[in-house]
Amino acid sequence: MREYLERLIETTISDTMRSVGCVVIEGPKWCGKSTTGQRFAKSVIELAKPNIYRQYKIFSDLGDPNLLKGEKPLMFDEWQKIPDLWDYIRADIDENGLRGQYILTGSTKPQEDEKRHSGTGRIIKIVMRPMSLWESRESNGQVSLRELFDEPDYIAGENNHKLSDIAFLLCRGGWPQSVLEKEKDIALMAARNYISTLIEQDINEVDGKKKNPARARAILRAYARNLSTSAKLSTIKNDIEVNDTALDPRTLDSYINSFRNLYVIEDIEAWSPKLRSKSVLRTTNTRQLIDPSLATAALDASPEDIISDIKTFGFLFESLCIRDLRIYAQSLGGSVYNYRDSSGLETDAIIHLKDGKWGAIEVKIGGEDSIELAAKHLIELKDKVDTEKMNQPSFLMVLTASRYAYRRSDGIYVVPIGCLKN
Numbered sequence: 001m002r003e004y005l006e007r008l009i010e011t012t013i014s015d016t017m018r019s020v021g022c023v024v025i026e027g028p029k030w031c032g033k034s035t036t037g038q039r040f041a042k043s044v045i046e047l048a049k050p051n052i053y054r055q056y057k058i059f060s061d062l063g064d065p066n067l068l069k070g071e072k073p074l075m076f077d078e079w080q081k082i083p084d085l086w087d088y089i090r091a092d093i094d095e096n097g098l099r100g101q102y103i104l105t106g107s108t109k110p111q112e113d114e115k116r117h118s119g120t121g122r123i124i125k126i127v128m129r130p131m132s133l134w135e136s137r138e139s140n141g142q143v144s145l146r147e148l149f150d151e152p153d154y155i156a157g158e159n160n161h162k163l164s165d166i167a168f169l170l171c172r173g174g175w176p177q178s179v180l181e182k183e184k185d186i187a188l189m190a191a192r193n194y195i196s197t198l199i200e201q202d203i204n205e206v207d208g209k210k211k212n213p214a215r216a217r218a219i220l221r222a223y224a225r226n227l228s229t230s231a232k233l234s235t236i237k238n239d240i241e242v243n244d245t246a247l248d249p250r251t252l253d254s255y256i257n258s259f260r261n262l263y264v265i266e267d268i269e270a271w272s273p274k275l276r277s278k279s280v281l282r283t284t285n286t287r288q289l290i291d292p293s294l295a296t297a298a299l300d301a302s303p304e305d306i307i308s309d310i311k312t313f314g315f316l317f318e319s320l321c322i323r324d325l326r327i328y329a330q331s332l333g334g335s336v337y338n339y340r341d342s343s344g345l346e347t348d349a350i351i352h353l354k355d356g357k358w359g360a361i362e363v364k365i366g367g368e369d370s371i372e373l374a375a376k377h378l379i380e381l382k383d384k385v386d387t388e389k390m391n392q393p394s395f396l397m398v399l400t401a402s403r404y405a406y407r408r409s410d411g412i413y414v415v416p417i418g419c420l421k422n
Helices: 009-017 033-038 050-062 085-096 163-172 189-205 213-225 233-241 249-261 292-298 303-307 310-331 368-384
Strands: 022-026 043-046 074-077 102-106 123-127 334-340 346-353 358-363 395-400 404-407 413-416
Touching (some): 009 022, 009 123, 009 310, 033 043, 033 074, 043 050, 163 292, 189 213, 189 249, 213 233, 213 249, 233 249, 358 368, 368 395
Parallel strands (some): 022 123, 358 395, 395 413
Antiparallel strands (some): 334 346, 346 358, 404 413
């Protein structure tokens, strides 16, 4: 049996199953949804297998009671292949009133059906992402995000990753199969194989419309070139047209929506705090992919390529940090946003918890000057927020690839990504 590394989302799944009848675990292919979901299920229906799919499609079409037969919790893997399962499960939950009965896993968002019930109060969706460095055992976890919300006077940690190590982690990604692979050259192949399958097969199955693989690759490459920026779609369109024929905006929207529905694109939404100043908040999302390895694969970049291009390295490192922050924030019941206003002030990540607590984070590879500038921007943000209408920030942090974790004299935490956990 292949080794299994525990995932932070397991606690979220467990807690959710105690509150509703059905949990939907969504996320990209190969991120571990099926393996993790099976840990909570007593029976599993694998709809990706053609013979099983055909049988259960018949059950669904006929309304046969065998559709939901099995020891509970019952898990349907790749449930979106039979979208009517949603309403059958909702109706069963309404009838029996039991919690923790079903688990649905899916790597493609099913097409919207106006007839489908929302499932409010019965079905809850949870997004699962590739592994964070803490989950893959490549962060020592000496600094806890949860503890930063309690504003400790002192933190300490030492990151042993060199920049070459970080470059490898960016290209390999957090895919469980790659994480467990001992041979580095094979581990690096996973993201490239993912991209090939994505543009040649998966993207055509999202909405049943045939798409051009070369165009899909060009669009994903352009998106990767604008990673960790607020680039408008028109900028991405112009980037594509440099090496391609004219591209209709509706075509671009279609491809990007398909990538979103495959959980490949996951932009960061803008944060909207109450401000003291008259600055106008910018609402453009920050462009992100769900794992930085998809960007490096789309760009056909090796770890050595990244090391030699420090600017690109910076954008990709930010993407890695955002992936991990999203995973850690989710385990705390929070979400990750970006901040940008008309004065030009930007903050890479805002973690906002349900109880109103929040922290601001700037991502920098390292270096005294860049950390100092990041700290200056964080203080500017703190001074702009109207703390009479919302909480003071619980913490301000510069997230880096440098060696040591510490608390500065101004209270700002400097934390290497290789020391951080939830």
